[in-house]
Amino acid sequence: MSLPQSLQTSVTPPELELIASQQLIEIIPLIAMEKTAFISGAFGPLQPPRKAQIPLWMAINLKLKKKCHIVAPEWLSVEFLQSRLDEEVSDLGFSMLPFRYAEISKVLLDVAPDDIQNIDKIRSLLKDLREARQAKSREGLDQLNREELSLSNLCSMEINEIRPFFVHAMGILTHLHRDASTEDQL
Amino acid sequence: MASASASASTRVVPIAPIYDEQEDNDTPLSQLTRHWMNERHAPDILPAQEELLSSLLDHIRRQSEAVQSLRGEPSASEEDHIRIMLVQMEVERVKFIVRSYVRTRLFKVEKFARFIMTDETIQARITMAERAHASRHAHLTDRHFHNVVLQSLPETQSHLDDTPIFMPPMITKPDETRAVFVHALRDCPPLRFHDKTLEMKRGHISLMPFSFIQTLLLRGDVELL
Numbered sequence: 001m002s003l004p005q006s007l008q009t010s011v012t013p014p015e016l017e018l019i020a021s022q023q024l025i026e027i028i029p030l031i032a033m034e035k036t037a038f039i040s041g042a043f044g045p046l047q048p049p050r051k052a053q054i055p056l057w058m059a060i061n062l063k064l065k066k067k068c069h070i071v072a073p074e075w076l077s078v079e080f081l082q083s084r085l086d087e088e089v090s091d092l093g094f095s096m097l098p099f100r101y102a103e104i105s106k107v108l109l110d111v112a113p114d115d116i117q118n119i120d121k122i123r124s125l126l127k128d129l130r131e132a133r134q135a136k137s138r139e140g141l142d143q144l145n146r147e148e149l150s151l152s153n154l155c156s157m158e159i160n161e162i163r164p165f166f167v168h169a170m171g172i173l174t175h176l177h178r179d180a181s182t183e184d185q186l
Numbered sequence: 187m188a189s190a191s192a193s194a195s196t197r198v199v200p201i202a203p204i205y206d207e208q209e210d211n212d213t214p215l216s217q218l219t220r221h222w223m224n225e226r227h228a229p230d231i232l233p234a235q236e237e238l239l240s241s242l243l244d245h246i247r248r249q250s251e252a253v254q255s256l257r258g259e260p261s262a263s264e265e266d267h268i269r270i271m272l273v274q275m276e277v278e279r280v281k282f283i284v285r286s287y288v289r290t291r292l293f294k295v296e297k298f299a300r301f302i303m304t305d306e307t308i309q310a311r312i313t314m315a316e317r318a319h320a321s322r323h324a325h326l327t328d329r330h331f332h333n334v335v336l337q338s339l340p341e342t343q344s345h346l347d348d349t350p351i352f353m354p355p356m357i358t359k360p361d362e363t364r365a366v367f368v369h370a371l372r373d374c375p376p377l378r379f380h381d382k383t384l385e386m387k388r389g390h391i392s393l394m395p396f397s398f399i400q401t402l403l404l405r406g407d408v409e410l411l
Contacts (some may be wrong), residue, residue: 003293007286011226015286018279019219036269038276039245040215057279058272067268147379149393151367159367159391159411166393170365174395 010163013103016156020103021057026071029062056104060111070112073098076105078118081125088132094153102130102157137162146173214242215280220409222287227367227410228403229396230360231294233311242284249277291316299324300346300357362397367411374407 006012022040029046036044043054051071054062062068074080075098087095098104105126113119137158143149144166151159221235253274256266295302295316302308302320309317328346336344349355370386377384377398386392391411402408 002289002296007226008293011223018282019223022216022219031265031268033265033269036273038273039242039249039280040213040276057275061272061275062268065268144393147381147394148377148384148398150384151391151393152389154391156411163367167365170393170395171363174363174365 009167011160013157013160016100016160017103017107018057020100020156021055021060021107023056023100023104024053025056025059025073025104026051026053027059027062028069028071029067030069031062031067056107060107063112063115070108070115072108072112072116073104075101076108076116076122078121078125081122081129085125085129085132088129088136094133094136094151096153097129097155100156102155133158134161141166141169144169144173146170146177214238214245215283218242218287219283222283222290224403224410225287225290225294229362229364229366230400231291231298231308231311233404234291234313234316236313239284239287242280246277246280246284249273253277292319294360295320296323298358298360299327301359304357362400363395365393366396366399368392368394368399368403368408369411370408372407374402377402 028051029048031046032048033044033046035042040055043058044052046052046054046068059068059070063070084095084097105122108116109119109123109126116122133155137151137154140149140151149166149170217238218235221232221238225232253270256262256270259266262270291312295312296319298308299320302312302317303324312320331346332344336346345356347355347357368386368391370388370390372388374386374390377386377394379398384392386408399408403410
């Protein structure tokens with residue numbers, strides 16, 4: 001089989017993580033490195049303790065070897081997440097979060113817990129946000145019709161989560177409509 | 187929504203990459219990543235990206251050669267080793283994306299092999315190699331079915347391309363009504379639906395049948411998520 005069954009209908013969370021890891025993040029290097037040409041662009045030079053921007057996957061790798069500290073992105077902070085959570089609870093729409101926040105925050109919490117302040121609070125805020133948003137996307141199912149459903153500000157991982165069910169549901173609605181209209185013609 | 191997001195991100199400066207981060211920085215790799223995801227989500231086969239793919243394959247080869255030559259140097263320091271390892275790791279990541287992209291297309295080519303043989307518009311979208319593969323695959327399965335079952339059936343039931351009434355046709359076609367998640371990369375011209383029109387602004391995300399956004403996707407106005 002050219003594409004395993006499990007990959008035929010959707011993408012997997014590790015694949016989404018792979019894509020998210022292309023994004024740049026700031027680090028404080030603990031080793032020096034000359035400017036180096038990569039396929040995704042040139043990165044470096046690294047000169048401790050000067051901050052530098054490199055792709056997340058590179059930062060993770062260096063972090064695991066204890067060769068850098070990761071500077072947590074601004075949005076991975078108690079104030080920011082708390083304000084988004086408040087918005088999430090009070091507003092009808094989805095609050096605006098970085099598109100790949102779920103993947104990036106998971107990786108950072110796993111790999112660099114010592115570089116993030118108030119980590120326990122952040123963990124619980126992320127969990128609350130996730131649950132609040134999940135509830136909203138389930139409610140969105142109400143508005144599903146056969147033509148279009150707007151889902152602005154929904155994030156990559158959340159889309160992937162609702163995909164099988166929503167796509168299937170829309171397919172059924174399309175079928176029902178098609179059957180009804182062919183019956184009209186008969 | 188797009189204008190709101192723009193003003194929000196200028197107001198809250200430190201959270202700069204709030205939405206789609208590396209859009210301006212459109213490298214061949216990020217283009218391929220986008221084509222990979224589009225291909226994974228689209229029910230139909232999308233136009234082949236031969237030039238992009240071959241330029242990336244070239245790049246992979248150059249990087250691997252550079253790693254090989256650096257490895258041979260005995261004077262390499264620890265820092266050099268880390269550089270070599272990072273370059274190599276990236277090569278593996280890119281290879282993964284390339285493979286997955288090609289395999290996704292291969293999967294669709296096999297699935298729609300018989301349809302590809304009969305339809306010229308889809309033939310124009312795939313590479314020579316893919317066309318050859320589709321043709322071989324269609325012939326092999328035809329011959330196999332014929333040898334195993336069809337030759338012993340009465341003539342009226344021994345075809346593989348019937349379109350019986352009240353039944354789906356026997357040739358598998360891409361289901362263009364399947365819903366996909368679309369993300370507008372720039373402001374799009376209005377889309378007309380049965381009971382409304384929708385003007386997707388940059389950053390808008392929607393779930394809708396593939397057929398509605400097919401042209402926008404080919405123009406690169408939207409991507410699939």
